[in-house]
Amino acid sequence: MITHHPKHELLSAFVEGELPASLSAAIAVHAEMCEICAKNIQHLTEESAANFFSPDVKTYNSYSDKPASNTAATDELSYEFMIDSITEDESIAELVVQEPLEIEIKGSTYQLPTALRSMSMMGWQKMGKLSRARLNLNEGALHSSLLHIDKDGGVPSHTHKGFELTLLLEGSFEDEMGTYVKGDFIWLTDKNTHTPHTTEGCLCYTVADDALQFIQGLSKLLNPIGAFIY
Template sequence: MIKYHPSEQILQSYVQGELCASLSVAVSMHVAMCPQCQQLTSQFEASCAHSFAGEDMELQGDENWDDLIAQITENTMFAEDPAPAPLEIEVKGEQFVLPSSLQNVGLSGWLKLGKLSRSRLNLGDGKLHASLLHIEKGGSVPQHTHKGFELTLLLSGTFKDEMDSYVPGDFIMLDGEHEHSPVATESCLCFTLADDALHFSQGLSQLFNPIGKLIY
């Protein structure tokens, strides 16, 4: 069961179109995987629709909002575009189907560091780094904290750290107050978003701080 979700403030900003592209993509993927947040976004969308139309708008006769929405959605004047074929990627011999939100996003080549592989996503958000991160079963990211914020959306597989265990759909927001060392209990694929480098905090891994941006 998904335990970690975007805040209601983030969901409201998503519905209102106020998020940057990278965060909007992350929320879109989470909502597609999470019935709880699907219900919340539907409520926020309905609230926004009422606010946009204005509380003083009068409906004719027995019309109500549900009737109007049904009439709009039943309009057959415009043919729907066929759904694109699922986009599959291969990482170290494993096949993954990417969420529809990433269908048209450019991927860089894979940088491979031991059991970690990372591909940058071209979302044009300046210093925000959006990536796909693949961790082989048993692989880990050394103990670290964060100079800025780090969002991890687990797309496939499972991993754990000192705080909890995570399943597909978990939306995990961390910052400099958190320190952890994620370990893949199953081979996993994550969408990650960060605005600064990792800061490795223990042992020999601290030698990798100059290249912390390569992972996230």
């Protein structure tokens, strides 16, 4: 059962279109798997729409329009203008059914969630039991990736220079804070330290704004390549 969800502030920002593409995709994928968050998003969307069409919100036919003295008449004209704009296109839109996109990693096949299927992906890079493929979103310091960890694999104990979002797409893993299953939305910062390990193997969607920082023993020698993983 999914026990880790996006915070309310993230869901609100998602509905308002305020998140970068990488985080919006993470919310959308999580909502595909989580009925609770899907309902919360629907509620926030309805609430946002109600606020937008509230009588207190004035709209005009163009940016150059100025408020008229008769507000009710202006609102009515704006509404009619909007409906006319929507209905003037007589073309028929055909529903395109998207085929499931499968990826294969080290003999395991996975179907990608809908929100990730249109993203272009770089080739897989492998280091031991870890495999990572960057997603080409061109978001500067934000790096989005698919991360695969083989059975009985893990990541040495580390913290983060920025934030790290891990959305579990398949499989499970555990760390000092608990066990995570498909659909869990795990948000960590420089205040968190953990040592992820998986028995069955897992595939994750990750977003990070800086490299991780190894903190114990010989693994500290890996810090120069910490950006490889996230």
